[in-house]
Amino acid sequence: MIRQAVLEYDHADDALERLDELIDGRRAHVLRGQNGFDVVKRVLPAITAYPTSLFGGECTDAEVERLRLKNVDVLLAVGGGKLVDTAKLVAYRQGVPLIVIPTLASNCAAFTPLSVIYDEHGTYDRYDVFRVVIERVIVDARVVTDSPYDYFRAGVIDTVAKFYEARYLSGDSSPDAGVNTGLALAEQCGRLVELDLSESSFTAYGPETRFAVDHILAVGGAVGGFGDAGTRVAVAHAVHNALSRFESTHPFLHGDKVGFGLLVQERLRGSSDAPYLEAWLARIGAPTSLETLGLVPADIPQLVEAVRVETELQRSPVPLDIDYLKIIFENLVFSVYK
Ligand SMILES: [Zn+2]
Structure with a gap:
């Protein structure tokens, strides 16, 4: 099935100026996070006219339950991926449309009809797919340039992973039109490795950065x-989910853990891109070893088992070579590129 959630996507230097016109007198309610909201407020002081709820920080069932809102015609999500995931579920359950103002360019949460749900300990639980109407994603360059570079870098890695994961699942092409379109879009995502997306380039916010955003x-x-x-998550995300069971990995961003998972996946399929990806991740400062992620060799059996469970949950069509997976993790305890 082909599913899209977003009606309009507006990325411009003045995108927030059109918010009032979009709301058009409806009763709006803002779900906001901690840091990004202050930036949006500085760019568009009028946003404070709407009632707000403060996001608790994790997309959990309890948090969605807590955010039952009354007298709302349209919900505004102002924040990062977890906030957006929570807002999508709240909007869906309450039958109201959503407007998303990402304060970070770090993930595709603003564009997908699904939410990743965590348990109360911050461990990945599941993802739910549902019909949600996102009227517009408002990407204001003044807001995004003010976000930390690390989040952008993690977003780039997570997006590059789309290419490798889609190819892992479906190869280079498919007779299914939806899957084939997904593969073509994923290939474009893979090209981000060729661009200059360094911190200075991000700060300058030139054409390459806009293309990446x-x-x-x-x-x-x-x-x-x-x-x-056919083009959704594969081993890279299974490794991410498995890593998220270890407390030491919690400070790392989603994309950083996916990047490590990508190394595991590409080694698993014997891809000639594996060393190239490893050097690329090291160059942009992302973790490439278990040691960096705070894991020791004794954690490997538990990690392998967790990846096995995760790929089973994904109903991956590609069988997993458990013995080879274990060897790969043993080889990735320490980083070659220091
Ligand atoms: Zn991801």
Whole structure:
């Protein structure tokens, strides 16, 4: 099935100026996070006219339950991926449309009809797919340039992973139109490795950064929307989910853990891109070893078992070579590129 959630995507230097016109007198309610909201407020002081709820920090069932809102015609999500995931569920359950103002370019949460749900300990629980109407994603360059570079970098990695995961699941092409479109979009996501997306380039916010931001926030989300199970998550995300069971990995961003998972996945399939990806991740400062992620060799059996469970949950069509997976983790305890 082909699924899309977003009606309009507006990435411009003045995108927030059109918010009032979009709301058009409806009763709006803002779900906001901690840091990004202050930046949005500085760019658009009028946003404080709407009632707000403060996001608790994790997309959990309890948090969605807590955010039952009354007398609301449209919900505004102002924040990062977990906040957006929570807002999508709240909007869906209450039958109201959503407007998303990402304060970070770090993931495709603003573009997908699904939410990743964590348990109360911050461990990945599941993802729910549902019909949600996102009227517009408002990407204001003044807001995104003010976000920390690390989040952008993690977003780039997560988006590059779309290419490798889609190819892992479906190869280079498919007779299914949706999957084939997903593969074509994913290939474009893979090209981000060729661009200069260094911190100075991000701060300058030139054409390459804008191109990357559009791929992180929109095109990357459309990959799964078109290809569905054929282009969605694979081993890289299974490793991410498995890593998230270890407390020491909690301070690392989603994309950083996916990047490590990508190394595991590409080694698993014997890809010639594996060393190239490892050097690329090291160059942009992302973790490439278990040691960096705070894991020791004794954790490997538990990690392997967790990856096995995660790929089973994904109903991956590709069988997992458990023995080889264990060897790969043993080889990735320490980083070669220091
Ligand atoms: Zn991801």
